[in-house]
Amino acid sequence: MVNNSEGYRAFMLKPIGFHAILGAVAFATIFAAPVSAQADSSLAQRLDSIAGRWVQRKYAVGIVAAVVQDDDTLLMQSYGKADVEWDVPMPLDAMFVIGSVTKQFTAVAVLRLRDEGKLSLEDDITKWLPDFDTHGHSVTLRHLLNHTAGIGDFTEAPEFGGLSTNIRFPRDSAYALLQRLPPQFAPGEIQIYNNSGFWLLGLVIEKASGMSYEDYVEKNIFAPLGMTRSMYCNSLENVPRRAHGYFVSRDSVIRPAWTIVHTWPFSAGSLCSTAGDMVTWLQALHGGKVLTPESYAEFISPARLNDGTPLRYGMGIQVGPDPSGLMYLGHGGRAPGFWVEVGWYPEARMAVVVMINNVGPLDPQEVVTLLADEVLGWTIPPRHFFTGDPAPLVGRYVGAGRGEEMVIEVTQTENGIRFSIGGSPPRQIPWIEGLTFGRGLPRFIFRRANGDSGPVAELRYSMPGAHMVLRKQ
Numbered sequence: 251m252v253n254n255s256e257g258y259r260a261f262m263l264k265p266i267g268f269h270a271i272l273g274a275v276a277f278a279t280i281f282a283a284p285v286s287a288q289a290d291s292s293l294a295q296r297l298d299s300i301a302g303r304w305v306q307r308k309y310a311v312g313i314v315a316a317v318v319q320d321d322d323t324l325l326m327q328s329y330g331k332a333d334v335e336w337d338v339p340m341p342l343d344a345m346f347v348i349g350s351v352t353k354q355f356t357a358v359a360v361l362r363l364r365d366e367g368k369l370s371l372e373d374d375i376t377k378w379l380p381d382f383d384t385h386g387h388s389v390t391l392r393h394l395l396n397h398t399a400g401i402g403d404f405t406e407a408p409e410f411g412g413l414s415t416n417i418r419f420p421r422d423s424a425y426a427l428l429q430r431l432p433p434q435f436a437p438g439e440i441q442i443y444n445n446s447g448f449w450l451l452g453l454v455i456e457k458a459s460g461m462s463y464e465d466y467v468e469k470n471i472f473a474p475l476g477m478t479r480s481m482y483c484n485s486l487e488n489v490p491r492r493a494h495g496y497f498v499s500r501d502s503v504i505r506p507a508w509t510i511v512h513t514w515p516f517s518a519g520s521l522c523s524t525a526g527d528m529v530t531w532l533q534a535l536h537g538g539k540v541l542t543p544e545s546y547a548e549f550i551s552p553a554r555l556n557d558g559t560p561l562r563y564g565m566g567i568q569v570g571p572d573p574s575g576l577m578y579l580g581h582g583g584r585a586p587g588f589w590v591e592v593g594w595y596p597e598a599r600m601a602v603v604v605m606i607n608n609v610g611p612l613d614p615q616e617v618v619t620l621l622a623d624e625v626l627g628w629t630i631p632p633r634h635f636f637t638g639d640p641a642p643l644v645g646r647y648v649g650a651g652r653g654e655e656m657v658i659e660v661t662q663t664e665n666g667i668r669f670s671i672g673g674s675p676p677r678q679i680p681w682i683e684g685l686t687f688g689r690g691l692p693r694f695i696f697r698r699a700n701g702d703s704g705p706v707a708e709l710r711y712s713m714p715g716a717h718m719v720l721r722k723q
Contacts, residue, residue: 311498320600476530
Protein backbone atom coordinates (compact mmCIF):
# COMPACT_ATOMS: atom_id res chain seq x y z
CA MET A 251 0.00 0.00 0.00
CA VAL A 252 1.18 3.52 -0.71
CA ASN A 253 1.21 5.46 2.53
CA ASN A 254 -0.14 8.94 2.73
CA SER A 255 3.29 10.50 3.26
CA GLU A 256 3.83 9.81 -0.45
CA GLY A 257 0.90 12.05 -1.10
CA TYR A 258 -2.21 12.12 -3.08
CA ARG A 259 -0.09 12.17 -6.21
CA ALA A 260 -0.26 8.37 -6.43
CA PHE A 261 -4.05 8.45 -6.55
CA MET A 262 -5.22 11.92 -7.49
CA LEU A 263 -7.32 11.80 -10.57
CA LYS A 264 -5.13 10.48 -13.29
CA PRO A 265 -7.41 10.29 -16.31
CA ILE A 266 -6.05 6.99 -17.53
CA GLY A 267 -4.06 4.35 -15.66
CA PHE A 268 -0.50 4.31 -17.00
CA HIS A 269 -0.43 0.50 -16.88
CA ALA A 270 -2.40 0.74 -20.12
CA ILE A 271 0.82 1.85 -21.83
CA LEU A 272 2.32 -1.59 -22.19
CA GLY A 273 -0.54 -3.94 -21.27
CA ALA A 274 -0.71 -7.29 -22.96
CA VAL A 275 -4.37 -6.96 -23.89
CA ALA A 276 -5.21 -6.97 -27.60
CA PHE A 277 -7.43 -4.01 -28.32
CA ALA A 278 -10.50 -3.83 -30.50
CA THR A 279 -12.54 -1.91 -33.04
CA ILE A 280 -16.29 -1.90 -33.61
CA PHE A 281 -17.76 -4.13 -36.29
CA ALA A 282 -21.43 -4.54 -35.36
CA ALA A 283 -24.48 -2.39 -34.72
CA PRO A 284 -25.74 -1.97 -31.13
CA VAL A 285 -27.48 -5.00 -29.68
CA SER A 286 -30.67 -4.36 -27.73
CA ALA A 287 -31.64 -6.26 -24.59
CA GLN A 288 -34.80 -7.37 -26.35
CA ALA A 289 -32.84 -8.84 -29.27
CA ASP A 290 -30.54 -10.83 -26.96
CA SER A 291 -32.09 -12.08 -23.75
CA SER A 292 -28.73 -13.29 -22.46
CA LEU A 293 -27.06 -9.89 -22.78
CA ALA A 294 -27.95 -8.85 -19.23
CA GLN A 295 -26.45 -12.06 -17.87
CA ARG A 296 -23.23 -11.55 -19.81
CA LEU A 297 -22.92 -7.96 -18.60
CA ASP A 298 -23.61 -9.06 -15.04
CA SER A 299 -20.86 -11.67 -15.33
CA ILE A 300 -18.36 -9.12 -16.68
CA ALA A 301 -19.05 -6.60 -13.91
CA GLY A 302 -19.26 -9.06 -11.04
CA ARG A 303 -16.28 -11.29 -11.73
CA TRP A 304 -13.79 -8.82 -10.21
CA VAL A 305 -15.23 -9.12 -6.71
CA GLN A 306 -15.14 -12.91 -7.01
CA ARG A 307 -11.49 -12.71 -8.07
CA LYS A 308 -10.76 -10.38 -5.12
CA TYR A 309 -9.58 -7.57 -7.38
CA ALA A 310 -12.30 -5.32 -5.98
CA VAL A 311 -13.96 -4.89 -2.58
CA GLY A 312 -17.20 -3.60 -4.08
CA ILE A 313 -18.53 -2.43 -7.43
CA VAL A 314 -21.60 -0.67 -8.77
CA ALA A 315 -21.95 -0.89 -12.56
CA ALA A 316 -24.50 0.59 -14.95
CA VAL A 317 -25.04 0.28 -18.70
CA VAL A 318 -27.98 2.30 -20.07
CA GLN A 319 -28.66 2.70 -23.80
CA ASP A 320 -31.33 5.27 -24.55
CA ASP A 321 -34.24 4.12 -22.36
CA ASP A 322 -33.00 0.54 -21.96
CA THR A 323 -31.26 -0.30 -18.69
CA LEU A 324 -29.05 -3.18 -19.75
CA LEU A 325 -27.25 -3.40 -16.41
CA MET A 326 -27.68 -1.72 -13.03
CA GLN A 327 -26.15 -3.87 -10.34
CA SER A 328 -24.02 -3.80 -7.20
CA TYR A 329 -21.48 -6.36 -6.03
CA GLY A 330 -19.33 -7.01 -2.98
CA LYS A 331 -19.09 -4.90 0.15
CA ALA A 332 -19.59 -1.24 0.99
CA ASP A 333 -17.96 -1.83 4.37
CA VAL A 334 -15.64 -4.78 4.98
CA GLU A 335 -15.35 -4.41 8.75
CA TRP A 336 -19.11 -4.51 9.30
CA ASP A 337 -19.78 -6.90 6.41
CA VAL A 338 -22.21 -4.48 4.74
CA PRO A 339 -23.29 -5.41 1.19
CA MET A 340 -22.84 -2.76 -1.48
CA PRO A 341 -26.18 -0.95 -2.01
CA LEU A 342 -27.18 0.00 -5.52
CA ASP A 343 -27.28 3.70 -4.61
CA ALA A 344 -24.00 3.69 -2.70
CA MET A 345 -22.25 7.05 -2.71
CA PHE A 346 -18.64 7.20 -3.95
CA VAL A 347 -16.01 9.90 -4.18
CA ILE A 348 -15.89 10.49 -7.96
CA GLY A 349 -12.52 12.26 -8.00
CA SER A 350 -11.59 13.81 -11.32
CA VAL A 351 -15.03 13.21 -12.80
CA THR A 352 -15.62 16.45 -10.85
CA LYS A 353 -13.67 18.26 -13.57
CA GLN A 354 -16.45 18.01 -16.14
CA PHE A 355 -18.86 19.64 -13.69
CA THR A 356 -16.34 22.44 -13.19
CA ALA A 357 -15.93 22.86 -16.95
CA VAL A 358 -19.71 22.98 -17.42
CA ALA A 359 -19.99 25.64 -14.72
CA VAL A 360 -17.36 27.78 -16.47
CA LEU A 361 -19.09 27.44 -19.84
CA ARG A 362 -22.48 28.34 -18.38
CA LEU A 363 -21.03 31.42 -16.70
CA ARG A 364 -19.42 32.34 -20.02
CA ASP A 365 -22.80 32.02 -21.75
CA GLU A 366 -24.28 34.34 -19.11
CA GLY A 367 -21.64 36.94 -19.98
CA LYS A 368 -19.91 36.72 -16.62
CA LEU A 369 -16.51 35.62 -17.89
CA SER A 370 -14.57 34.74 -21.04
CA LEU A 371 -12.51 31.65 -21.72
CA GLU A 372 -9.80 33.99 -22.95
CA ASP A 373 -9.64 35.81 -19.60
CA ASP A 374 -6.20 35.72 -18.06
CA ILE A 375 -6.27 34.03 -14.67
CA THR A 376 -4.94 37.25 -13.16
CA LYS A 377 -8.20 39.00 -14.03
CA TRP A 378 -9.85 36.85 -11.39
CA LEU A 379 -6.87 36.19 -9.13
CA PRO A 380 -4.71 39.32 -9.37
CA ASP A 381 -2.07 38.03 -6.97
CA PHE A 382 -1.48 34.77 -8.85
CA ASP A 383 2.07 34.64 -10.18
CA THR A 384 2.06 33.50 -13.82
CA HIS A 385 5.84 34.10 -14.10
CA GLY A 386 5.30 36.41 -17.05
CA HIS A 387 3.09 34.03 -19.04
CA SER A 388 -0.44 34.65 -20.24
CA VAL A 389 -2.46 31.84 -18.65
CA THR A 390 -6.09 31.82 -19.80
CA LEU A 391 -9.10 29.98 -18.43
CA ARG A 392 -9.07 27.93 -21.64
CA HIS A 393 -5.54 26.76 -20.82
CA LEU A 394 -6.70 25.66 -17.38
CA LEU A 395 -9.65 23.75 -18.85
CA ASN A 396 -7.50 21.56 -21.10
CA HIS A 397 -4.32 21.07 -18.99
CA THR A 398 -2.08 23.20 -21.20
CA ALA A 399 -1.50 26.07 -18.74
CA GLY A 400 1.93 24.86 -17.61
CA ILE A 401 1.44 25.94 -13.99
CA GLY A 402 2.80 23.83 -11.14
CA ASP A 403 0.60 21.07 -9.73
CA PHE A 404 0.46 21.02 -5.94
CA THR A 405 -0.68 17.38 -5.89
CA GLU A 406 2.78 16.52 -7.24
CA ALA A 407 4.62 18.53 -4.54
CA PRO A 408 6.56 16.35 -2.04
CA GLU A 409 5.04 18.09 1.01
CA PHE A 410 1.49 17.67 -0.22
CA GLY A 411 0.88 14.14 1.07
CA GLY A 412 0.96 14.99 4.74
CA LEU A 413 -1.09 18.14 4.25
CA SER A 414 -3.95 16.49 2.34
CA THR A 415 -5.15 14.56 5.39
CA ASN A 416 -4.71 17.44 7.84
CA ILE A 417 -8.04 18.90 8.95
CA ARG A 418 -6.16 22.15 9.64
CA PHE A 419 -5.13 22.45 5.98
CA PRO A 420 -7.36 25.30 4.76
CA ARG A 421 -7.96 26.21 1.15
CA ASP A 422 -5.76 29.30 1.28
CA SER A 423 -2.85 27.09 2.38
CA ALA A 424 -3.28 25.05 -0.80
CA TYR A 425 -3.27 28.30 -2.77
CA ALA A 426 -0.07 29.41 -1.03
CA LEU A 427 1.56 26.06 -1.84
CA LEU A 428 0.56 26.41 -5.47
CA GLN A 429 2.00 29.92 -5.61
CA ARG A 430 5.41 28.59 -4.57
CA LEU A 431 5.67 26.12 -7.45
CA PRO A 432 7.58 27.07 -10.61
CA PRO A 433 5.89 26.71 -14.01
CA GLN A 434 6.39 23.44 -15.87
CA PHE A 435 6.25 24.80 -19.44
CA ALA A 436 5.02 27.74 -21.48
CA PRO A 437 1.21 27.74 -21.92
CA GLY A 438 0.01 25.76 -24.92
CA GLU A 439 3.36 24.17 -25.74
CA ILE A 440 2.54 20.70 -24.38
CA GLN A 441 -0.18 19.07 -22.27
CA ILE A 442 0.38 17.62 -18.80
CA TYR A 443 -2.58 16.61 -16.65
CA ASN A 444 -2.87 19.14 -13.85
CA ASN A 445 -5.20 19.29 -10.84
CA SER A 446 -4.18 22.82 -9.87
CA GLY A 447 -5.74 24.30 -13.01
CA PHE A 448 -9.20 22.98 -12.20
CA TRP A 449 -8.72 23.97 -8.57
CA LEU A 450 -8.11 27.56 -9.66
CA LEU A 451 -11.20 27.40 -11.89
CA GLY A 452 -13.24 26.73 -8.75
CA LEU A 453 -12.08 30.05 -7.32
CA VAL A 454 -13.03 31.75 -10.60
CA ILE A 455 -16.49 30.18 -10.49
CA GLU A 456 -16.99 31.51 -6.97
CA LYS A 457 -15.94 35.03 -7.93
CA ALA A 458 -17.95 35.11 -11.17
CA SER A 459 -21.13 33.61 -9.71
CA GLY A 460 -21.05 35.17 -6.25
CA MET A 461 -21.72 31.70 -4.78
CA SER A 462 -19.57 29.04 -3.19
CA TYR A 463 -18.55 26.27 -5.58
CA GLU A 464 -20.55 23.80 -3.51
CA ASP A 465 -23.71 25.91 -3.72
CA TYR A 466 -23.28 26.63 -7.42
CA VAL A 467 -23.06 22.96 -8.38
CA GLU A 468 -25.94 21.99 -6.08
CA LYS A 469 -28.34 24.74 -7.18
CA ASN A 470 -27.47 24.89 -10.87
CA ILE A 471 -26.73 21.25 -11.71
CA PHE A 472 -27.69 18.67 -9.10
CA ALA A 473 -31.08 20.07 -8.08
CA PRO A 474 -32.43 20.86 -11.58
CA LEU A 475 -31.48 17.39 -12.82
CA GLY A 476 -32.88 15.58 -9.79
CA MET A 477 -29.47 14.25 -8.74
CA THR A 478 -30.50 13.84 -5.11
CA ARG A 479 -27.67 11.44 -4.26
CA SER A 480 -24.91 13.79 -5.41
CA MET A 481 -23.12 16.32 -3.23
CA TYR A 482 -19.90 18.09 -2.43
CA CYS A 483 -18.03 15.49 -0.37
CA ASN A 484 -17.79 16.06 3.36
CA SER A 485 -15.69 13.54 5.24
CA LEU A 486 -17.10 14.68 8.60
CA GLU A 487 -20.77 14.37 7.63
CA ASN A 488 -22.87 11.26 8.18
CA VAL A 489 -24.08 10.23 4.72
CA PRO A 490 -26.52 7.32 4.37
CA ARG A 491 -25.22 4.42 2.28
CA ARG A 492 -21.81 5.94 1.66
CA ALA A 493 -19.27 3.33 0.60
CA HIS A 494 -16.04 3.09 2.59
CA GLY A 495 -12.77 3.18 0.67
CA TYR A 496 -9.96 0.62 0.69
CA PHE A 497 -6.65 -0.33 -0.86
CA VAL A 498 -6.26 -3.79 -2.36
CA SER A 499 -2.82 -5.20 -3.06
CA ARG A 500 -2.02 -7.57 -5.92
CA ASP A 501 -2.06 -10.44 -3.43
CA SER A 502 -5.62 -9.42 -2.37
CA VAL A 503 -4.73 -7.90 1.00
CA ILE A 504 -7.38 -5.30 1.92
CA ARG A 505 -6.53 -2.23 3.99
CA PRO A 506 -8.71 0.77 4.86
CA ALA A 507 -7.90 3.92 2.91
CA TRP A 508 -7.03 7.10 4.74
CA THR A 509 -9.51 9.95 4.77
CA ILE A 510 -8.65 13.11 2.88
CA VAL A 511 -9.92 16.57 3.77
CA HIS A 512 -12.22 17.93 1.10
CA THR A 513 -11.37 21.55 1.76
CA TRP A 514 -8.57 21.15 -0.78
CA PRO A 515 -9.42 18.80 -3.73
CA PHE A 516 -12.28 21.24 -4.27
CA SER A 517 -13.28 21.77 -7.91
CA ALA A 518 -10.64 19.31 -9.15
CA GLY A 519 -12.00 16.29 -7.33
CA SER A 520 -14.34 16.74 -4.36
CA LEU A 521 -17.75 15.68 -5.65
CA CYS A 522 -19.51 12.51 -4.48
CA SER A 523 -22.22 10.65 -6.36
CA THR A 524 -23.84 7.34 -7.26
CA ALA A 525 -23.99 5.24 -10.41
CA GLY A 526 -27.64 6.13 -10.94
CA ASP A 527 -27.01 9.85 -10.64
CA MET A 528 -24.05 9.58 -13.02
CA VAL A 529 -26.31 7.97 -15.64
CA THR A 530 -28.75 10.85 -15.15
CA TRP A 531 -25.88 13.30 -15.62
CA LEU A 532 -24.54 11.64 -18.77
CA GLN A 533 -27.94 11.50 -20.43
CA ALA A 534 -28.68 15.13 -19.60
CA LEU A 535 -25.21 16.43 -20.52
CA HIS A 536 -25.03 14.61 -23.84
CA GLY A 537 -28.75 14.99 -24.50
CA GLY A 538 -28.76 18.78 -24.73
CA LYS A 539 -30.22 19.55 -21.29
CA VAL A 540 -27.16 21.11 -19.67
CA LEU A 541 -25.29 23.25 -22.23
CA THR A 542 -26.27 25.21 -25.32
CA PRO A 543 -25.46 23.40 -28.58
CA GLU A 544 -22.58 25.81 -29.21
CA SER A 545 -21.07 25.35 -25.75
CA TYR A 546 -21.53 21.58 -25.87
CA ALA A 547 -19.68 21.44 -29.19
CA GLU A 548 -16.85 23.43 -27.62
CA PHE A 549 -16.89 21.21 -24.52
CA ILE A 550 -16.28 18.00 -26.51
CA SER A 551 -14.01 19.45 -29.22
CA PRO A 552 -10.38 18.31 -28.99
CA ALA A 553 -8.18 21.09 -27.65
CA ARG A 554 -5.09 22.11 -29.62
CA LEU A 555 -1.52 23.01 -28.78
CA ASN A 556 0.06 26.23 -30.03
CA ASP A 557 1.46 24.35 -33.04
CA GLY A 558 -2.02 23.12 -33.98
CA THR A 559 -1.61 19.56 -32.72
CA PRO A 560 -5.07 18.20 -31.76
CA LEU A 561 -5.28 16.66 -28.31
CA ARG A 562 -7.41 13.78 -27.07
CA TYR A 563 -9.10 15.93 -24.46
CA GLY A 564 -11.78 18.58 -24.53
CA MET A 565 -12.70 20.51 -21.37
CA GLY A 566 -12.53 18.17 -18.39
CA ILE A 567 -13.34 15.19 -20.59
CA GLN A 568 -11.56 12.56 -22.67
CA VAL A 569 -12.44 12.80 -26.36
CA GLY A 570 -11.67 10.02 -28.81
CA PRO A 571 -11.50 6.24 -29.09
CA ASP A 572 -11.54 4.06 -25.99
CA PRO A 573 -8.98 1.22 -25.67
CA SER A 574 -11.07 -0.88 -28.09
CA GLY A 575 -11.36 1.88 -30.65
CA LEU A 576 -14.97 2.92 -29.93
CA MET A 577 -15.73 6.65 -29.90
CA TYR A 578 -15.85 7.69 -26.25
CA LEU A 579 -16.52 10.79 -24.15
CA GLY A 580 -15.65 10.23 -20.53
CA HIS A 581 -13.31 10.54 -17.60
CA GLY A 582 -11.90 8.56 -14.74
CA GLY A 583 -11.63 9.65 -11.13
CA ARG A 584 -9.35 8.29 -8.44
CA ALA A 585 -9.01 9.19 -4.78
CA PRO A 586 -7.68 7.22 -1.81
CA GLY A 587 -10.02 4.23 -1.60
CA PHE A 588 -12.11 5.04 -4.68
CA TRP A 589 -11.72 4.58 -8.43
CA VAL A 590 -14.49 5.32 -10.95
CA GLU A 591 -15.01 5.67 -14.69
CA VAL A 592 -17.96 7.56 -16.14
CA GLY A 593 -18.38 7.46 -19.91
CA TRP A 594 -20.67 8.06 -22.88
CA TYR A 595 -20.61 6.25 -26.24
CA PRO A 596 -22.19 8.87 -28.53
CA GLU A 597 -22.73 6.69 -31.59
CA ALA A 598 -24.77 4.25 -29.49
CA ARG A 599 -26.21 6.85 -27.08
CA MET A 600 -25.01 4.66 -24.25
CA ALA A 601 -23.93 5.53 -20.71
CA VAL A 602 -21.51 3.20 -18.93
CA VAL A 603 -20.52 3.76 -15.30
CA VAL A 604 -18.26 1.64 -13.11
CA MET A 605 -17.57 2.59 -9.48
CA ILE A 606 -15.12 0.68 -7.28
CA ASN A 607 -14.54 1.37 -3.58
CA ASN A 608 -10.87 0.53 -3.65
CA VAL A 609 -7.66 1.45 -5.39
CA GLY A 610 -5.79 -1.62 -6.53
CA PRO A 611 -5.11 -3.89 -9.49
CA LEU A 612 -8.40 -3.18 -11.30
CA ASP A 613 -8.83 -0.05 -13.41
CA PRO A 614 -12.57 0.69 -13.89
CA GLN A 615 -11.94 1.84 -17.44
CA GLU A 616 -11.00 -1.73 -18.30
CA VAL A 617 -14.42 -2.85 -17.05
CA VAL A 618 -16.19 -0.04 -18.92
CA THR A 619 -14.44 -1.09 -22.12
CA LEU A 620 -15.39 -4.75 -21.67
CA LEU A 621 -19.03 -3.85 -21.01
CA ALA A 622 -19.18 -1.59 -24.07
CA ASP A 623 -17.54 -4.24 -26.22
CA GLU A 624 -20.14 -6.78 -25.14
CA VAL A 625 -23.01 -4.52 -26.19
CA LEU A 626 -21.57 -2.92 -29.30
CA GLY A 627 -19.53 -5.76 -30.73
CA TRP A 628 -15.81 -5.76 -31.45
CA THR A 629 -13.03 -7.62 -33.19
CA ILE A 630 -9.31 -7.79 -32.51
CA PRO A 631 -7.50 -5.65 -35.07
CA PRO A 632 -4.41 -7.01 -36.81
CA ARG A 633 -1.09 -6.07 -35.25
CA HIS A 634 1.68 -4.70 -37.43
CA PHE A 635 5.29 -4.22 -36.50
CA PHE A 636 7.69 -1.72 -37.99
CA THR A 637 9.58 -3.00 -41.03
CA GLY A 638 11.38 0.22 -41.93
CA ASP A 639 14.88 1.27 -40.91
CA PRO A 640 14.85 1.57 -37.11
CA ALA A 641 18.26 3.23 -36.83
CA PRO A 642 17.00 6.87 -37.10
CA LEU A 643 14.46 6.22 -34.30
CA VAL A 644 16.83 4.65 -31.79
CA GLY A 645 17.94 6.86 -28.93
CA ARG A 646 17.13 8.47 -25.62
CA TYR A 647 14.28 10.99 -25.49
CA VAL A 648 13.80 13.36 -22.54
CA GLY A 649 11.17 15.96 -21.67
CA ALA A 650 8.84 17.31 -19.01
CA GLY A 651 6.50 14.76 -17.45
CA ARG A 652 3.91 14.78 -14.72
CA GLY A 653 5.77 15.74 -11.56
CA GLU A 654 9.12 14.55 -12.88
CA GLU A 655 11.26 14.28 -15.97
CA MET A 656 10.02 11.74 -18.51
CA VAL A 657 12.56 9.52 -20.24
CA ILE A 658 11.86 7.03 -23.03
CA GLU A 659 14.61 4.79 -24.38
CA VAL A 660 14.11 3.41 -27.88
CA THR A 661 16.21 0.38 -28.83
CA GLN A 662 16.55 -1.75 -31.95
CA THR A 663 15.57 -5.43 -32.08
CA GLU A 664 15.44 -8.08 -34.77
CA ASN A 665 11.73 -7.31 -35.27
CA GLY A 666 11.82 -3.51 -35.13
CA ILE A 667 12.06 -1.31 -32.04
CA ARG A 668 11.23 -1.44 -28.34
CA PHE A 669 10.23 1.30 -25.91
CA SER A 670 11.30 1.63 -22.28
CA ILE A 671 9.49 4.29 -20.24
CA GLY A 672 11.20 5.56 -17.10
CA GLY A 673 13.48 2.54 -16.86
CA SER A 674 10.71 -0.06 -17.30
CA PRO A 675 11.54 -3.27 -19.20
CA PRO A 676 11.61 -2.52 -22.94
CA ARG A 677 8.48 -3.64 -24.78
CA GLN A 678 7.62 -3.86 -28.45
CA ILE A 679 4.71 -1.62 -29.45
CA PRO A 680 2.71 -2.22 -32.65
CA TRP A 681 3.25 0.12 -35.56
CA ILE A 682 0.20 2.10 -36.74
CA GLU A 683 1.37 4.22 -39.67
CA GLY A 684 4.22 6.49 -40.71
CA LEU A 685 6.25 7.13 -37.57
CA THR A 686 3.36 6.44 -35.16
CA PHE A 687 3.26 3.47 -32.81
CA GLY A 688 0.63 2.53 -30.26
CA ARG A 689 -1.39 -0.03 -28.37
CA GLY A 690 -4.73 0.80 -26.80
CA LEU A 691 -4.69 4.41 -25.64
CA PRO A 692 -1.01 5.46 -25.70
CA ARG A 693 0.57 6.77 -28.88
CA PHE A 694 4.29 7.24 -29.58
CA ILE A 695 4.84 9.66 -32.44
CA PHE A 696 8.30 10.41 -33.83
CA ARG A 697 8.83 13.83 -35.42
CA ARG A 698 11.57 14.89 -37.82
CA ALA A 699 13.28 18.25 -37.86
CA ASN A 700 12.39 20.49 -40.82
CA GLY A 701 9.21 18.63 -41.64
CA ASP A 702 9.78 15.29 -43.38
CA SER A 703 13.31 15.93 -44.57
CA GLY A 704 15.38 16.21 -41.41
CA PRO A 705 16.58 13.72 -38.83
CA VAL A 706 14.27 12.41 -36.11
CA ALA A 707 14.43 15.08 -33.40
CA GLU A 708 11.62 14.32 -30.96
CA LEU A 709 9.22 11.71 -29.66
CA ARG A 710 5.72 12.70 -28.64
CA TYR A 711 3.89 10.68 -26.02
CA SER A 712 0.12 11.09 -26.37
CA MET A 713 -2.69 9.96 -24.07
CA PRO A 714 -6.07 11.48 -23.18
CA GLY A 715 -5.00 14.33 -20.91
CA ALA A 716 -1.32 14.21 -21.86
CA HIS A 717 0.75 15.21 -24.88
CA MET A 718 4.40 15.37 -23.93
CA VAL A 719 7.22 16.41 -26.23
CA LEU A 720 10.51 14.60 -25.58
CA ARG A 721 13.69 15.76 -27.31
CA LYS A 722 16.25 13.34 -28.66
CA GLN A 723 19.47 13.52 -26.69
